[in-house]
Amino acid sequence: MTTPLESRNALLAKTVVSNLEKRHFEAYYCPTAQEALKKVLDLIPEGSSIGWGGSMSIRDMGLTKAIHEGNYTVIDRDLAQTPEEAAQMQRDCLQADYFITSANAIAEEGIMVNIDGTGNRVAAICFGPKNVIVVCGINKVTQNLDAAISRARFVAAPINAGRFDIQTPCKITGKCHNCTSADSICSEVLITRTSRPANRVKIILVGEDMGY
Ligand code: SF4
Numbered sequence: 573m574t575t576p577l578e579s580r581n582a583l584l585a586k587t588v589v590s591n592l593e594k595r596h597f598e599a600y601y602c603p604t605a606q607e608a609l610k611k612v613l614d615l616i617p618e619g620s621s622i623g624w625g626g627s628m629s630i631r632d633m634g635l636t637k638a639i640h641e642g643n644y645t646v647i648d649r650d651l652a653q654t655p656e657e658a659a660q661m662q663r664d665c666l667q668a669d670y671f672i673t674s675a676n677a678i679a680e681e682g683i684m685v686n687i688d689g690t691g692n693r694v695a696a697i698c699f700g701p702k703n704v705i706v707v708c709g710i711n712k713v714t715q716n717l718d719a720a721i722s723r724a725r726f727v728a729a730p731i732n733a734g735r736f737d738i739q740t741p742c743k744i745t746g747k748c749h750n751c752t753s754a755d756s757i758c759s760e761v762l763i764t765r766t767s768r769p770a771n772r773v774k775i776i777l778v779g780e781d782m783g784y
Contacts, residue, residue: 578603581710581779584680588713588777591682596770599682603779605633608707611776613638615705616670623647623665625673625693628735629707629783635672662692666700673697674783675708675775676724684708684764684775685720687729689736689757697764697773706775709782721761729758731784 574582585601592599602608612635616622622644624630640646647665652658665671673693677685684706688694697704712728714720730742738755742748748758767773 578779584713585710585777585779588678588680588682591680592678592775593682595682595766597682597767598771598774600774600776601779602776605778605780605782608776608778609633609635609638612672612705612707613642615703615774616644618643619645620669621645621647621667622670622672623649623661623668623696623701624671625665625696626735627672627674627707627783629674629709630672633707633782635707639672662690665692665696668696668701670703670705671696671701672705672707675706675712676728677712677714677720678708678775678777679714679717679720681716683717683720684773685717685724686762686764687724687758688760688762689738689755691760694760694762697762702772704773706773707778707782708775709778709780711781712783713777717763721763724761725758728784733757 589599589601600611602611622639647661649658649661652661675684676687686694714723726748730748733740733742740753740755741751
């Protein structure tokens with residue numbers, strides 16, 4: 573039996589997917605992370621080169637593991653032996669057939685917001701990889717663009733800061749101080765209003781809480 577939460581998620585997703593499509597994103601709704609994992613693998617032809625940005629969502633759902641087990645050329649900077657090799661892998665991702673990432677927030681009107689420190693992830697979303705696949709939990713959908721920016725900056729970023737060995741005020745207090753630290757993970761704030769070319773950016777909205 574469908575729960576009220578599942579019903580609401582499906583209804584909200586219908587609106588968001590429709591609004592994303594009007595902005596030329598290829599958009600899907602998957603009620604569960606398992607269905608989203610299958611959808612991602614269905615979208616990517618065998619033999620493709622695949623890279624990804626730092627994302628808890630795509631690791632937690634088992635996607636990176638599944639890609640490693642598949643017939644793909646994988647660019648995984650976590651396997652780099654040196655910082656130089658990791659940096660080269662970030663550049664290699666810009667020429668990949670597919671780049672996979674999550675989003676920090678998606679406004680109901682179909683606009684995506686992402687924050688980045690070094691900028692490799694937002695760079696790949698903007699330009700480079702032939703295709704970008706975004707897997708985003710419905711917990712990251714916000715009422716409007718202002719709320720999406722606020723969520724990315726003041727909810728997601730201070731939590732994500734905890735994943736890195738950096739010295740930022742948010743790591744001490746748990747809240748954003750709008751810092752200009754050299755370690756700031758908020759150097760770049762990307763607002764993706766449309767997909768150009770059409771359908772280059774494919775967004776899979778998942779009816780479960782995923783990531784921060
Ligand atoms: S304190 Fe700095 S690094 Fe932390 S969330 Fe705010 S701007 Fe980002």
